[in-house]
Amino acid sequence: GQNIDQPTEMTATEGAIVQINCTYQTSGFNGLFWYQQHAGEAPTFLSYNVLDGLEEKGRFSSFLSRSKGYSYLLLKELQMKDSASYLCAVKADSWGKLQFGAGTQVVVTP
Amino acid sequence: EAGVVQSPRYKIIEKKQPVAFWCNPISGHNTLYWYLQNLGQGPELLIRYENEEAVDDSQLPKDRFSAERLKGVDSTLKIQPAELGDSAVYLCASSPGMNTEAFFGQGTRLTVV
Numbered sequence: 399g400q401n402i403d404q405p406t407e408m409t410a411t412e413g414a415i416v417q418i419n420c421t422y423q424t425s426g427f428n429g430l431f432w433y434q435q436h437a438g439e440a441p442t443f444l445s446y447n448v449l450d451g452l453e454e455k456g457r458f459s460s461f462l463s464r465s466k467g468y469s470y471l472l473l474k475e476l477q478m479k480d481s482a483s484y485l486c487a488v489k490a491d492s493w494g495k496l497q498f499g500a501g502t503q504v505v506v507t508p
Numbered sequence: 509e510a511g512v513v514q515s516p517r518y519k520i521i522e523k524k525q526p527v528a529f530w531c532n533p534i535s536g537h538n539t540l541y542w543y544l545q546n547l548g549q550g551p552e553l554l555i556r557y558e559n560e561e562a563v564d565d566s567q568l569p570k571d572r573f574s575a576e577r578l579k580g581v582d583s584t585l586k587i588q589p590a591e592l593g594d595s596a597v598y599l600c601a602s603s604p605g606m607n608t609e610a611f612f613g614q615g616t617r618l619t620v621v
Contacts (some may be wrong), residue, residue, distance in 0.1 A: 498550025
């Protein structure tokens with residue numbers, strides 16, 4: 399079956415760094431996405447990894463290791479507005495269907 | 509550029525009643541998705557369209573759910589009759605193609621009482 403695991407919640411202080419891990423076991427792999435979702439809002443796209451390695455985009459970076467079935471999202475210089483749920487999603491087939499994890503709720507404290 | 513537009517934002521209905529949700533994707537996006545999201549969970553795919561063709565509806569409970577995308581643009585998702593367990597957020601998303609990120613609408617929060 400399909401399995402995507404990520405921690406339920408993480409708390410960090412403003413200005414700090416937080417790393418959200420995601421492990422996956424899927425029948426296929428055609429890329430991994432990270433989305434941010436504020437409460438009551440739509441998920442918004444953050445990053446996409448299809449090859450191994452690190453993708454950096456401003457304060458956010460995402461890493462992928464296909465052999466380990468592992469990815470992480472790194473949030474640097476945390477701001478209060480970064481408090482949200484972060485969703486890891488795997489595209490398991492070539493048709494674009496996304497399998498989502500349950501999301502990691504990040505709480506940023508002053 | 510306008511994003512994915514969904515309506516209504518909120519809907520409260522009694523069980524056994526019908527309900528319909530509407531989605532207008534981003535202009536030019538051929539791929540349209542309907543997802544269901546329960547509280548504290550990630551979105552789960554219900555159905556995916558490529559233009560007007562439903563190419564993946566394996567997760568759609570066809571006894572009570574139906575969807576259509578006439579002319580390959582707007583889409584509607586219908587539940588008839590609604591059950592208490594259908595209370596959730598229904599998200600619509602679109603993408604330019606199969607291998608690009610999906611853009612989500614704000615969703616319709618359905619409460620069945």
